[in-house]
Amino acid sequence: MAKNHVTTTINGEPVEFLCETHETMLDVLRNDLGLTGSKEGCGSGDCGACSVMVDGRLACACLMLGAEAEGRSIETIEGMAAGEELHPLQKNFVKEAALQCGICTPGVLVAAKALLERNPDPTETEVRYWLAGNLCRCTGYDKIIRAVMDTAAEMRAN
Amino acid sequence: MAEKTYKWVGTRQPRPDGADKVTGRARFGADFDMPGQLVGKVLRSPHAHANIRSIDTSKAEALPGVKAVMTSADMPDMPDEMAPAGEVMVNLRDVTRNVMAREKALYDGHAVAAVAATTEAIARQALALIEVDYEVLPHVIDVDQAVAEGAPILHENLRTKNVDGAEDTLTNVAARIQFTKGDMDSGWSQADVVIEHAFTTKPVHQGYIEPHAAVASTTEDGQVQLWCSTQGQFNVRGYCAKLLGMETSQIRVTPSEIGGGFGGKTVVYGEPLAIKLSQKAGKPVKIVMTREEVFRGSGPTAAGAMDVKLGATKDGRIVAADLNIRMQAGAFPGAPVGPACMCSFACYDIDNINVVGFDVVSNRPKVAAYRAPGSPVAAWGVESAINMLAEKLGMDQLELRIKNAAREGTKTHYGPTFKDIGMAATLDAAKNSPHYQTPLKPGQGRGVAVGFWFNIGMDSSAACHVGEDGTVTLISGSPDIGGSRASLALMAAEELGVDYQKIRPIVADTASIGFNFLTGGSRVTFATGMAVVQAVREAIDELRARAAKLWEVDVEAVIWEDGCAKPAGSNVGDFEPLSLAEIAVNAGKTGGPINGHAQLNAQGAGPGFGAQIYDVSVDQDTGHVTVDRCTVVQDVGTAIHPDYVEGQLQGGVVQGIGWALNEEYIYNDKGQLENTGFLDYRMPVASDLPMIEPIIVEVPNPNHPYGVRGVGEVPIVPPMAAIGNAIAGATGIRMTDLPMSPPKLSAAIDAARVSEAADD
Numbered sequence A: 001m002a003k004n005h006v007t008t009t010i011n012g013e014p015v016e017f018l019c020e021t022h023e024t025m026l027d028v029l030r031n032d033l034g035l036t037g038s039k040e041g042c043g044s045g046d047c048g049a050c051s052v053m054v055d056g057r058l059a060c061a062c063l064m065l066g067a068e069a070e071g072r073s074i075e076t077i078e079g080m081a082a083g084e085e086l087h088p089l090q091k092n093f094v095k096e097a098a099l100q101c102g103i104c105t106p107g108v109l110v111a112a113k114a115l116l117e118r119n120p121d122p123t124e125t126e127v128r129y130w131l132a133g134n135l136c137r138c139t140g141y142d143k144i145i146r147a148v149m150d151t152a153a154e155m156r157a158n
Numbered sequence B: 001m002a003e004k005t006y007k008w009v010g011t012r013q014p015r016p017d018g019a020d021k022v023t024g025r026a027r028f029g030a031d032f033d034m035p036g037q038l039v040g041k042v043l044r045s046p047h048a049h050a051n052i053r054s055i056d057t058s059k060a061e062a063l064p065g066v067k068a069v070m071t072s073a074d075m076p077d078m079p080d081e082m083a084p085a086g087e088v089m090v091n092l093r094d095v096t097r098n099v100m101a102r103e104k105a106l107y108d109g110h111a112v113a114a115v116a117a118t119t120e121a122i123a124r125q126a127l128a129l130i131e132v133d134y135e136v137l138p139h140v141i142d143v144d145q146a147v148a149e150g151a152p153i154l155h156e157n158l159r160t161k162n163v164d165g166a167e168d169t170l171t172n173v174a175a176r177i178q179f180t181k182g183d184m185d186s187g188w189s190q191a192d193v194v195i196e197h198a199f200t201t202k203p204v205h206q207g208y209i210e211p212h213a214a215v216a217s218t219t220e221d222g223q224v225q226l227w228c229s230t231q232g233q234f235n236v237r238g239y240c241a242k243l244l245g246m247e248t249s250q251i252r253v254t255p256s257e258i259g260g261g262f263g264g265k266t267v268v269y270g271e272p273l274a275i276k277l278s279q280k281a282g283k284p285v286k287i288v289m290t291r292e293e294v295f296r297g298s299g300p301t302a303a304g305a306m307d308v309k310l311g312a313t314k315d316g317r318i319v320a321a322d323l324n325i326r327m328q329a330g331a332f333p334g335a336p337v338g339p340a341c342m343c344s345f346a347c348y349d350i351d352n353i354n355v356v357g358f359d360v361v362s363n364r365p366k367v368a369a370y371r372a373p374g375s376p377v378a379a380w381g382v383e384s385a386i387n388m389l390a391e392k393l394g395m396d397q398l399e400l401r402i403k404n405a406a407r408e409g410t411k412t413h414y415g416p417t418f419k420d421i422g423m424a425a426t427l428d429a430a431k432n433s434p435h436y437q438t439p440l441k442p443g444q445g446r447g448v449a450v451g452f453w454f455n456i457g458m459d460s461s462a463a464c465h466v467g468e469d470g471t472v473t474l475i476s477g478s479p480d481i482g483g484s485r486a487s488l489a490l491m492a493a494e495e496l497g498v499d500y501q502k503i504r505p506i507v508a509d510t511a512s513i514g515f516n517f518l519t520g521g522s523r524v525t526f527a528t529g530m531a532v533v534q535a536v537r538e539a540i541d542e543l544r545a546r547a548a549k550l551w552e553v554d555v556e557a558v559i560w561e562d563g564c565a566k567p568a569g570s571n572v573g574d575f576e577p578l579s580l581a582e583i584a585v586n587a588g589k590t591g592g593p594i595n596g597h598a599q600l601n602a603q604g605a606g607p608g609f610g611a612q613i614y615d616v617s618v619d620q621d622t623g624h625v626t627v628d629r630c631t632v633v634q635d636v637g638t639a640i641h642p643d644y645v646e647g648q649l650q651g652g653v654v655q656g657i658g659w660a661l662n663e664e665y666i667y668n669d670k671g672q673l674e675n676t677g678f679l680d681y682r683m684p685v686a687s688d689l690p691m692i693e694p695i696i697v698e699v700p701n702p703n704h705p706y707g708v709r710g711v712g713e714v715p716i717v718p719p720m721a722a723i724g725n726a727i728a729g730a731t732g733i734r735m736t737d738l739p740m741s742p743p744k745l746s747a748a749i750d751a752a753r754v755s756e757a758a759d760d
């Protein structure tokens, strides 16, 4: 069967790719486009390690087909830092040790950024529920929640 | 206690791999690719127990795009030979059978064949074309059923070790072990109060978010390169060499960044298969497990069934303690029953102890290590029973533990006598914590439990390379699973007296540094830390020698202080201090490169003790438990990097909360695992939890230059019992079987209501 030709935007850049119909967006990102920052923890929408933004909405790349990227705008962890300048969330995750192994970190960061964009002043409970789709087995979430809250406060102040 | 002050040790510095990990740049196991690589896939048994009569791979081999197919026939059979893996010893005859089934499939998910193909779709198609002729056999999952008479026997050759007269008996009991201290009869005769109860746990998975992944590339002259996610690249090398009949020097293993392990990445699964497929196909082969494969095919922790009996005097002195524990090893012997037995009563100073343990096989994946292997299982029974004793004595649960705590001079039931331990200090810190001082809210219950882990030493190598500009590359062979590179660099910075940022720590492959035992047992900051300190000190000696040469004085006349060589006294001469950078830039003129190396077998690991406090609320209708507050107290020796110490404590606690309340393997009546995804194997998520309050106790380990004990194991030991104790406090109901999930707890609450009504 012929492959699908897809024209899309990834992290602000126009991108074209060919994919099989059954290929997920996560497969395309990781295997075809070399964007391995999005991780596969489950492939079934349960862990959030593959979190990306699709037209401004948080999505699991493992639950989306590559062909569905046609005409859309995708943002991944690779697009979060502005050049040399880390996003405040990225900075604070390092500063406050909000990661141990780091496999969940790209997904957590993408999801946390999406939260702060729609709610710059979340309560701890709101952060916990928003990130409930992102599994982390290492940290017990404590430092992740703190880093997100601290970043929100910092971004509000600036 | 004399407080040492350090400039770098104990500070919270950014981790060296931080930028890579927040930008998606860090390369984990599945992120590595080789040009022309093939996709490897594994065929797994759908049966819990079956003879494999034959395997026909011809149709798969004929499929276009398939480049290699393998079965166990492609690997040599192994003799009975023990080798260390994680904190347990393994038998290579068993390992080769676990990696790929031979005469029998022993669990649902057991690998039986593997293929390498040009695409994943073709590889999957090929798996479907492999014909395996199974003769399905009766199976057994539960540990006590596996011991029962008439149980299906997994291994015809298995005989119980350490039992006289067992030579002729078919069995699933691989070994019996026993530890005794004192005299049980005299212990029981002193007891005014006796508690006796049975407890069980369910197997749980380590639950690392990164599935196992490996890429193998082989050459025609027999060399192998392997990139994989592992806690021990040297152990992977050792296993693969043995299993494939190769020499270790032919195999170079590069560890990727590792996305969690917790003990589960101390053994091999796809690694030797990727090598074999690559050899057959003549191309690199990548094998990445799916989540379902991780659950069905990789090792969970052992489950246990146990009977605990405790006797105490009226004033709360425990005088006798007995534990009989049966542990489920999975399909091959090797449950961590030794550590379970040894850790069981290690927190206490009890005169009369008898502990008997059994290593039992059943039709489940072979267990792998999981944080403090064995200890949490024993603690579930023992620490629950301690609270039952406290209830019966009318004593405070923490006071009873303080009264019986192991102290300096306590002789353990497994041999050693404790010196310099922090059990009492940990309990005092728990008692004085803001948490314990805060009264409960109505409806809440509070539970306490303690935990122990030996911490381990073992082999480590390290190197310290001084660059021409005076910056330092620090090379170790211990995969960094939770910030250990930062801790190693902090110790090096402290020794060298230079800025932490001038030190770049890396984790090297098996060809670039000497042997390192795997990352596990809470050994890296202790043992590899010791090697790092020694390597750095060797480099410092060389730096002093170079300064001495430049000054034309004896090396003894030069000291190293604040990152500089200085004259030892005014009589040496009037020399300006020479900085590391100043010496380094002239290295070529003073004798060549300046490096330090160390290799050691670290002795003197310092035992770790912890105590945890939980406040819970129980929904009386649904049986749902909410952890309202949690404090984790632990003696870590010295917290080299407090952030990552806290992180280990918090992470271990939350894994324990999952173990206590939700996590279990669910099998159907065919012995097939039914919950093979994160939706049904429910690990704790952020919204389930409160903040986890850490209290770090520091009773330095005198055997380590910075007093390190190790951190990562103990935190998972107390949670299950502490939560069970809290539930008992909140509801009056004593739960004895894990997990204390809503259906089980609500059934127990209903049963209690019925019996109360009957009493009325």
Ligand code: FES
Pocket: A039, A040, A041, A042, A043, A044, A045, A046, A047, A048, A049, A050, A051, A060, A061, A062, A063
């Ligand atoms: S990989 Fe997409 S949610 Fe887990």
Ligand code: FES
Pocket: A098, A099, A100, A101, A102, A103, A104, A105, A135, A136, A137, A138, A139, B209, B259, B260
């Ligand atoms: S840091 Fe390891 S899974 Fe989150």
